[in-house]
Amino acid sequence: MSEFLAAYGLFLAQLATLAFVMFVIVAFIVASRKRGHAEGLVVEHLNRKLEESADQLKLAVEGKGRYKKALKARQKDRKREEKARAKEEPAKPRLYVLDFKGDLRATAAASLREEVSAVLHVAKAGEQVLVRLENSGGTVHEHGFAASQLVRLKQHGLKVVVAVDKVAASGGYLMACVADRLIAAPFAIVGSIGVLAQLPNFHRLLEEKGVDFEQIMAGRYKRTLTIFGKNTDEGRAKLQQEVEDIHELFKAQIREHRPQVDVEAVATGEHWYGIRALELNLVDELKTSDDVLLEAAKDHDVYHVAYKRRRSLQERIWGGAETLLSR
Numbered sequence: 281m282s283e284f285l286a287a288y289g290l291f292l293a294q295l296a297t298l299a300f301v302m303f304v305i306v307a308f309i310v311a312s313r314k315r316g317h318a319e320g321l322v323v324e325h326l327n328r329k330l331e332e333s334a335d336q337l338k339l340a341v342e343g344k345g346r347y348k349k350a351l352k353a354r355q356k357d358r359k360r361e362e363k364a365r366a367k368e369e370p371a372k373p374r375l376y377v378l379d380f381k382g383d384l385r386a387t388a389a390a391s392l393r394e395e396v397s398a399v400l401h402v403a404k405a406g407e408q409v410l411v412r413l414e415n416s417g418g419t420v421h422e423h424g425f426a427a428s429q430l431v432r433l434k435q436h437g438l439k440v441v442v443a444v445d446k447v448a449a450s451g452g453y454l455m456a457c458v459a460d461r462l463i464a465a466p467f468a469i470v471g472s473i474g475v476l477a478q479l480p481n482f483h484r485l486l487e488e489k490g491v492d493f494e495q496i497m498a499g500r501y502k503r504t505l506t507i508f509g510k511n512t513d514e515g516r517a518k519l520q521q522e523v524e525d526i527h528e529l530f531k532a533q534i535r536e537h538r539p540q541v542d543v544e545a546v547a548t549g550e551h552w553y554g555i556r557a558l559e560l561n562l563v564d565e566l567k568t569s570d571d572v573l574l575e576a577a578k579d580h581d582v583y584h585v586a587y588k589r590r591r592s593l594q595e596r597i598w599g600g601a602e603t604l605l606s607r
Contacts, residue, residue: 318588320587321398321586321587322585323583324584325581325583326377326582326583327581330577330582372580372581373406373581374407374408374581375407375408375409375410375576375580376403376409376410377412377583378412378586380392380412380414380415381414381415382413382417382418382451382452383418385422387422388426389426391588393429395586396433399585400432405437405438406437408440408580409433409439409441410441411459412445413443414444414445414446414447415448415451415456416447416450417450417454417472418450420451420475422451423450423452426451426455427455427458430455431458434458434460441462441572443463443464444464444470444554444563445465446468448469448470449469449470449472449551450472450474452472453470454530457537457538457562461565462563462565463565463566464554464558464563464565464566464567465554465567466553466566467554470557470562470563471557471562472550473546473548473549474527474549475524475527476549483509483511486508493508493509495508505519530547531543531544531547538561538562542561546560554566
């Protein structure tokens, strides 16, 4: 029986390896085809996009007659707006929309910094920025950098609204909590205010195979735990201390930006759905980003700002592999 299980385990390992190799090949082909993707800022006036969608529906349900009247009225409004812009007369307040879809290494931060810089060159104090955030967390320093980009907006007098439609957990909530107003869909995942460090250790396996592992350090705590060497209680204690220190910094971030939250009660590593997160003051309102846009479009000019960054072939391949492993 044990021989059968061993053979079956080997077969599964071979199958998994083959699947991974096939994935890398396919990712390489797809990435190569997208190599010519231009890099730069893309801006879309969302008011017109929303109006065009509504027009298609009106045409279907109300008929051409009423649709033409509404279209003429809209064209007059647009001409009036264009004349006001040409004369530099006061126009509607603006809402800028940014998207952040995170991964373990917060690679979208590279585009976010460009988008934030562009907005800061144009926006006036008091205007709003809506950040549609979807982020399950990952490395501390990279998510901390992404959070700093949102803080830049606040420091320049802009009101930051973060909308969580699906998930803002761990490093995602580290970003979300800096918002002036934080909204979430009823079943969005919010929280996971904790820090995790883990790694395998192959020391006993190498020892059984007669393989020595040498490691030379300068600095007592240059390396706390290792994958191949023998770990010590002192190293474990030091890593535990470092993890707890990061946790305290995480909690301090929440206290600074969301003083209404009982941090000690929520900083347990647990996550909650939006409905419960509202009760814990982790969010301010239950609503989707779609509702925010529809409301804002009534009296704001709404612009979607996205910086399309040309990623290297290696980034595209390993980014796809990382996404697959995360799933």
